[in-house]
Amino acid sequence: MPDQIAGRVDRDELRGDCANCFGLCCVALPFARSADFAHDKAAGSPCPNLAEDHRCGIHDRLRQRGYSGCTVYDCFGAGQQVSQVTFGGRDWRGAPRERSRMMFEVFPVVRQLHELLWYVTEALALPAARPVHADLRRALDRTAGLTRLPPEELAALDVPAHRQEVNVLLLRTSELARTGIQGRGKNRRGADLMGARLKGADLRGANLRGACLIAADLTGADLRGADLIGADLRDADLTDADLTGALFLTQPQLNAARGGAGTRLPGSAVRPAHWTPEF
Known part of the structure; x- marks a missing residue:
């Protein structure tokens, strides 16, 4: 144990x-x-x-x-x-x-x-x-x-x-x-993206380590291969976002965010119980 x-x-x-x-x-x-x-x-x-x-x-x-x-x-x-x-x-x-x-x-x-x-x-x-x-x-x-x-x-x-x-x-x-992933050059480490309008954004392979994404609109965003270690996803809208292959995404981060049935998650993640279609 x-x-x-x-x-x-x-x-x-x-x-x-x-x-x-x-x-x-x-x-x-x-x-x-x-x-x-x-x-x-x-x-x-x-x-x-x-x-x-x-x-x-x-x-x-x-x-x-x-x-x-x-x-x-x-x-x-x-x-x-x-x-x-x-x-x-x-x-x-x-x-x-x-x-x-x-x-x-x-x-x-x-x-x-x-x-x-x-x-x-x-x-x-x-x-x-x-x-x-x-x-x-x-x-x-x-x-x-x-x-x-x-x-x-x-x-x-x-x-x-x-x-x-x-x-x-x-x-x-x-x-x-992240080598070879399109978007790898997007370095937003520690960036203040509170409330940012990132609907449908291509964030594949992006460095979002420690980024503040509180209440950010990430609906439909492509976050495959993005590094999310330490990113603050409180109240971020992940409806229909693709997080498959996202690096270092934890369950507490997902629990703090909003999402729905269309949100695609890594295999190790559990869809939060409070995520409902209304999001």
Whole structure:
């Protein structure tokens, strides 16, 4: 957990499994009252909707009750890792304050590591990235090993430094995968495209790493082979867009966007339940 052998991680283990988690995202993380959350909540304070069994009491009504932010979140499997492995199945409820505090501190660290595992695992599945596969496998083993550190070592881990090391390989992977794709020269890395009118845009092979695409109109856009790592797709309209082959697209990004039955997705993606034909 994650199920890992040398140079390989089961991606199914990098998806949130609430049944094996102690509701950590509902306790450890803070949120502010906004369009995404109905009220303020401090880090380390349980959400009032969290039940004694660690399940959400309004799970089937989150959007109606003003908690759309909860519906787009995914921990990449960090919740069950911290709950069942790092802390050996010991609950935070009734635990000594120091242990529960450490659990809440470690959770976001492991979440970042699991997100990196997701990216590296995707990179290893790309034949075009074969020249860096050996380095990627070492990065995968190293990252998976970090997730198994004791709580105190995880809390002290310099995640940004490790992320930077892995990012060098992910950048190289992106370059190799996008070679020869028409549109590869479109470099919009970190661009402010909030509300941009990109309906039907040809964005094949474009570099959209870290781009702000909040509320952008991407209906019918061709995003095949585009690098979307870190792109902000909140409320972006992906109706009839083609995202097959998009690089480093995560489920939380899709969950935060809008789309419909005509949106074409990569094989590893799950069509969000809230996407309806009305979009």
